Amino acid sequence: MIDLRNVMSPIESANGLPNACYVGEDMFDHERETLFQDSWAAIGFGKDIPRPGMVQPIEFLGMPLLMVRNADGRINVFQNVCRHRGMILIDKPQQLRGPITCPYHAWAYDLDGQLRRTPHVGGSGIDNLDSVNKCDLPLISVRSHVWRDVIFVNIGGEAPAFGDAAAPLIDRWQEFEKPLVHTGADSSISFTLDCNWKLAVENYCEAYHLPFVHPALNSYSRLEDHYNILDTDGFAGQGTTVYQPQISADGRRFPRFEGLSSQWDAGAEYIAFFPNVLLGVHNDHAFAILLRPDGTGRTHEQVEIYYADEAVRGDEFAEMRATNTEMWRTVFSEDVDVVEGMQRGRHASGYDGGKFSAVMDAPTHHFHSWVATALSPAP
Template sequence: MSVVNFMTHGELTLSRKPGHGMPGELFGRQDVFETDVDVFFQKHWILVGVTADVPEPGDVSAVDIGKASILIVRDDDANIRTYRNVCRHRGARLKDAGKSTVGMLVCPYHQWTYDLDGSLKHTTHMGVDFDRSCRSLIPVKTRIVGTHIFVCLSDEAPADIDVLEETMLPRFKPYDLTHTRIAHEAEIIENGNWKLVIENNRECYHCGATHPELTASFLPEDFGFCPQGLSEESQRALDAYHARNAASIASWEQDGLLCDTVERLDPGVVTGFRTQRLVIAGNGESQTMDTKVANKKLFGDLQRRDLGDVHMWTHNSWTHVMSDHAVISYIVPLAPDKTLVRTKWLVHEDAVEGADYDLKTLTEVWVATNMQDASLVSINYRGTQDPAYAPGPFSPFTEIYLELFSQWYAARLSAHGV
């Protein structure tokens, strides 16, 4: 009789050789997936939307995360509130995933009716002694950073969201991102595990061969390179890169802009993130094919176009903010082999399509990049499930952040007893 050598989730994680990829079972097993959702999407802070998702009082955005669902609501005082998408009667969903506009939140099952502040306002057939005051909608812990809506579904939300907030608010402030609107949004279901989606986003080893639109605006040295055995031409290019970076940073800092890189990615951190102001190639203005702004109406009261790319990573999102538009993506795991990627393109709230910007010019870089990444994640996932797969070594020059992510992932599982 054969004996199956079944390793637990924790044992699989610990079996990873340092400097190498994760075992394939960490990407493909259903029990691993369910634990990942519980730990990384229920107990950590995650990005679930932007303030422009609910621009007016009465606007609602319902977002599903695993078995959970939340409501993002703009109340009558224009404040953003978040609630569990669960009626306090018998648990019916108040709203299907997506956006809508309401006067009040009415349960479709028995018509229990809630104000936008979450209070239960109306019921029938509950008797004169029924106390509505203890049946308000359940609030969700929320932080708004710039335009980013972060939530934590745990009763014990990690306190170090304060560090992310304190770091990013002054970086986003010049752009006045709360006064923006969504010019375009898109969803892609990538056929791969959520960790592979994040790994793909954390390295640009693959970019030169697969992302011609994206690399038009990138300085490739920003994403790692092997410094060994450089030709004279490559050394001149590297020297030019350092000179351009130094000149751009000096110019930005003279205008009072924050440029230093902040990395909180090590295993001891709970709320991991990274931010950097990246120099844009070519004309240096925006992530477009010609590297010029796509939108003449700049964010806030900005006058200067060449402000680089304020880049932010978290464990479920990535953000690029330029002077004229922002691209914000976040992921929701759906299954071991399926991950939803939502992307939103933001512009100044007064920008007019056709007058201030052309939508194709604004979106074509990341529309193409997202489709290319979806294909890469799919082939990567299928390969990790092949019996022949054995985790290979990371590049020490271009895949540094994959090793850091792998270490952080293992540490967070361990902290939750996995």
């Protein structure tokens, strides 16, 4: 195991995470078995399974999972495998008209994972067998929680309750604890990045690169208008006191979230909730970015934009929605060369993790320290 104690040093003397944390297969495996298993990791969005009976299979760090909207509208997450012979149950997103049924021997489970039918298990035409107790064979449940439409899982099952783990961030954004409206495909963006997932987090956390990488954004939300956010171990990011882009030529704006304080009249915040979800809030819309690691050098990024009012679904807001989505697509696209360039740089044998600016890089160091702590043996 690599000694990461220097990464956890005060920012003035610390180095960043070493190259092996970005290109080493052993380190990637270690991350999967520690920080992703032990924390609340993001795997999907509720908007992708909006109705009861809808299911979506995903593979997260090599594990087949199944997101299910049950009859009461609650989201369950299971390991996507039959308890009989280990067959994958669902191979594509779909609306079920009945139970979750294994395609191999037709063992069937309800939307809460309970085994209900075992056809011919006791012989032809005999659907029961004393040694196969259905109550003992539910789908393997994965501890889950939905917040801001993001579906989180704690695969290891031993993290604090989500409400406790995320309490400082939930409290910080308490004013935004309101229904979110997703308008469909015109509010979705996706990228495949040739970089380690951590570089996407690091880049998102800090505003230091704003004037050099995002000149248009910097024209109305300047570097000097930003502040660092690093209150607790579980998240870091940046905020701005000046965010008022021109979305429509006639000055119209989207409906605002109700009951916001004056802080949000022109303010916005962008926070990485560790390990793998990036969140942004504004007075009239919000977004969430899910990072799905795919080995050491590839990351799939899914961006979903949400609004404050159902009225935004209407045709009268269609052009504004398209403008807003394109604006964010441009901003996020400008980051691609940066994160991919840093990934290529991690193959330079002389690079030692880098020197932080104690003024500008505090959120990045905060994240590095969190990763190093999660990967290091307990004292």
